[in-house]
Amino acid sequence: MHSFVRFCSALALVVTASVLLAGAEKMTTCDSHHLNIHHLHCETGVIQVEHALYGRTSSAVCAAGRPPWQLANTHCARPGTLKDMRTRCNDKKTCDVNTRFFRKPDPCYGTFKYLQTIYTCQPAFTVVACEDSLAHLSCDKGLVIRVYSANYGRRDRKTCVFERPWVQVRKTKCVHPTEYVPGRCNGKNKCTILASNSVFGDPCRGTYKYLEISYTCEPLVVTASVLLAGAEQMTTCDSHRLNIHHLHCEDGVIQVEQAMYGRSSLAVCAAGRPPRKLANTQCARPGTLEDIRTRCNGKKTCDVNTRFFRKPDPCRGTFKYLQTNYTCYPAFTVVACQDSLAHLFCDKGLVIRVYGADYGRRDRNTCVLGRPWKQVRNTECLHPTEIVPERCNGKNKCTILASNSVFGDPCRGTYKYLEVSYTCECKTIIL
Structure with missing residues (x-):
């Protein structure tokens, strides 16, 4: 697995260079009362948080009107602030966070604190599809889709509200991140997804929802x-x-x-x-x-x-x-005989990306122990499947049952197996 870690680090360095070229924004919000809103926004592209601090590292920032004893501690930083800001804001065009979220536990009692974030705007396309309509993702010829994020639900009262009663749009804390869209669309030139409860489940019954996707287009092959x-x-x-x-x-x-x-x-x-x-x-x-x-x-x-x-x-x-x-x-290959389990897993901090998955039979050497000739003679029984990438992409671990009940029966009477090839890649790029 160590080679994948090294490759991941090299990729992070490449991306770092492009991030610096894209420019950076700094937002500072003094934590003076319960309505302090920390507002990040990208006019073009989506937010990528680089650094975040809740606490105090300067005696000059947010100092107006404060006594010296509230400014003296400049080594105050709440643990986990960067992770929390990335979770809340990465891959969105706009992100509002109330500073009160960071107050407990208090990182330095008696010190007047502020929330400060440095972020860049990553070039991206944003697609919104109202419930029961289609989201169309597409790239120019020679480029393929890479989804940054996909959410199904509702987080404002402005999107997909036409002719909808108040009761269907009032709930704005209904955000359901989904790995289904990258599983279906990553690596394709074009992709269409139905924004529907039947696809994503219903994160908030009675609310009229929408699917919001941010993605970029990249070369099909990483040179x-x-x-x-x-x-x-x-x-x-x-x-x-x-x-x-x-x-x-x-x-x-x-x-x-x-x-x-x-x-x-x-x-x-x-x-x-x-x-x-x-x-x-x-x-x-x-x-x-x-x-x-x-x-x-x-x-x-x-x-x-x-x-x-x-x-x-x-x-x-x-x-x-x-x-x-x-x-x-470079890839791992997993084979699971019919009615047994295929286990895919990565080292900590890495996630699965499936290259290919097939259910059926293409040789007479695999999964043949104790099987009669008639069950293994058909070697033209190859059934590529998208079920494995849909279920496993973006996860650290994944288990799939190699079964007709999951993949259907591409060749009745033949004893089949599931063959999966995958790699492990960075879940998030840490700069």
Whole structure:
């Protein structure tokens, strides 16, 4: 696990640089009475708290009208203030916190205190969908979604109130953070989510709710990690029906970067072929990259028959090949035989991110002990599932039952297993 910790730290350093470039805001609120509201706001983007203090570290701040004995202690700081401010404010456009929340326990009795926060505005898109409507997330071509936060409920009386009676909008302390949205949308170019009790549950019965999401768009592949992992290229000439395109990672799991079925070179797979079958070097079957990613991403080994790509023929009369560039991402692989449990877990401070999960059978070597031949002979029974990332992404530990009752039965009569590949990454970036 230590490699993931180091990678996490490196990522934090990269993000720190961009945060500093984005500029920073400082908010100070003197804790003079019970209505002191600490107000953070981002005109563009969302709040990212960098430092927070409740107490006193300066004799000059919030000093007007105060006797010297209330200002003398400049080593007063309430423990946990940074964590509490991040929990309340991170990934929101606006955040109001009453200073009275921090008064107990009193970090320095008799000292006049203040709440001070330094924060940046992280570039982000915000989407709001009223209850029973759809939230649409999308990125430009070549970029994918990364959700900062998602909340279902209500936290003001201004959003989604049109023609709603007072009784349905009066409750504003109804915020239900959810991991469902990042589980469904992270890594995709487009994503649509229904803002509904049937999806998120009902955090406040009788209140008309809405789904609020903040997200950014980032490159599909993190270049630094790809370069560290190294790259492989596999080329398979499509000469007969048994041509198998074989991708394999000794360590980690497959992440397909580029894939092409057709011809883009005169020299590749040219031996024994007449010039007329090599002349067209502008031949590429649409959708090949997506198909290879669907079949191979997140697996240690992937075998694909080239015949799968022949129809429709992208260039009739041209001799074609399948070529894939891929990297091996560091990952853990868990296999659970049918009706047993798969346990995913990370070190303290890290959370799960699932690369791929499949329920079914793709070989005759896994989960075969004591099973008759007829229960293991079907090796074309592969059922990719989003249930595992939806349940486990963002958690420190996760247990899933490998069962037809959970995933359905992709091949009746076959004894199946659940195969999951995942990594551990930072839950929050600490600067």
